[in-house]
Amino acid sequence: MNFGEQFLWVIYPYVALTIFVLGHIYRYNKDKLGWTARSSELLEKRSLWWGSMLFHIGILAVVGGHVSGLLIPKAFFESIGVNEHMYHMAAVYGGGPAGLVTLAGILILTLRRFGNDRVFAVSSMADLVVVLMVLVEVSLGLASTITNVLSIGSFDYRETIGPWFRGLLFLQPDVSLMVTVPLVFKLHVAVGFGIFAVWPFTRLVHVWSMPIEYINRAYIQYFSRDLKAKSFH
Numbered sequence: 001m002n003f004g005e006q007f008l009w010v011i012y013p014y015v016a017l018t019i020f021v022l023g024h025i026y027r028y029n030k031d032k033l034g035w036t037a038r039s040s041e042l043l044e045k046r047s048l049w050w051g052s053m054l055f056h057i058g059i060l061a062v063v064g065g066h067v068s069g070l071l072i073p074k075a076f077f078e079s080i081g082v083n084e085h086m087y088h089m090a091a092v093y094g095g096g097p098a099g100l101v102t103l104a105g106i107l108i109l110t111l112r113r114f115g116n117d118r119v120f121a122v123s124s125m126a127d128l129v130v131v132l133m134v135l136v137e138v139s140l141g142l143a144s145t146i147t148n149v150l151s152i153g154s155f156d157y158r159e160t161i162g163p164w165f166r167g168l169l170f171l172q173p174d175v176s177l178m179v180t181v182p183l184v185f186k187l188h189v190a191v192g193f194g195i196f197a198v199w200p201f202t203r204l205v206h207v208w209s210m211p212i213e214y215i216n217r218a219y220i221q222y223f224s225r226d227l228k229a230k231s232f233h
Contacts, residue, residue, distance in 0.1 A: 008190065009178045013168055016193040023200025024208070038127075038203050043118045047108050055105025061098035062141065065091065070165045074158040084156075092149055099142045106135050130202040133195050140188040147184050155182060161189065 028035060041048055069091070077087055110131050113123055148155065164177040178186065199205070 005175050005179065008186075009164065009175045010168075010173050012190070013173075013193050016197040020196040020199055023197075024205065027200050027205065035205050035209060036203070040119050040122060043122065044112060044116050047112045047116075051105050051108030051112060053105070054101050055109060058098050058100075058102030058105055062095070062102055062138075065095045065098065069158060070162050073166075074156075074162070087158075088148075092145070096142075096145055099138065099145060103138050103142060106131070106138050110135050126198070126202045130195070130198060130204060133191060133198065137188065137191045137195060140184060140191060143184045144182075144188050147182055155180075157181070157185060161185060 113119055113128065113131050144157075148157065160177045160181050164174055167173045167177075178189075195204075
């Protein structure tokens with residue numbers, strides 16, 4: 001196996017995941033006040049609402065599909081009666097629409113980020129880079145789905161990318177599994193790890209923030225200045 005393959009499918013993923021973990025730890029300790037999505041809703045609301053709604057609905061379904069396809073072995077599905085055809089139909093008719101919804105959402109958000117002068121003016125370089133990376137990644141994901149539909153029977157990512165990814169998590173990556181993978185899938189994987197690498201330094205950190213403490217937070221009490229002044233008379 002040449003060095004290029006070793007770098008792409010062993011070194012690069014581990015570097016990206018290391019930055020992902022250590023970067024989050026560093027930012028949480030050094031930039032707690034900046035740990036936010038930095039909403040620009042006050043500058044423009046309508047396209048933000050539509051783009052954000054579509055993107056978040058779609059991405060949840062997409063992530064679910066990736067978890068089932070990459071982390072759950074093909075043999076498990078076969079053991080519960082889900083054959084290749086059934087899984088393929090679920091991926092096409094479930095993953096396809098989810099990908100389109102996600103793409104519509106990120107397209108709206110990208111056009112808003114670059115096309116609205118006020119939003120663009122307050123956007124950092126990280127904001128611009130990450131929205132473009134997500135747009136490219138979603139587009140590659142849809143292209144991968146189309147490739148998978150057209151190449152049914154000749155390529156199965158559950159026998160190549162899936163085992164490779166699980167091996168990566170268990171520190172036993174098999175580079176040979178990625179050699180015959182179609183280019184569009186390789187690009188999808190590579191850009192995905194790139195997003196993991198920049199994640200801690202962008203607004204994407206808000207994914208891990210849930211206002212759980214807000215539920216038990218004490219009520220904020222407001223007092224009228226007039227009433228307060230009268231109480232001294």
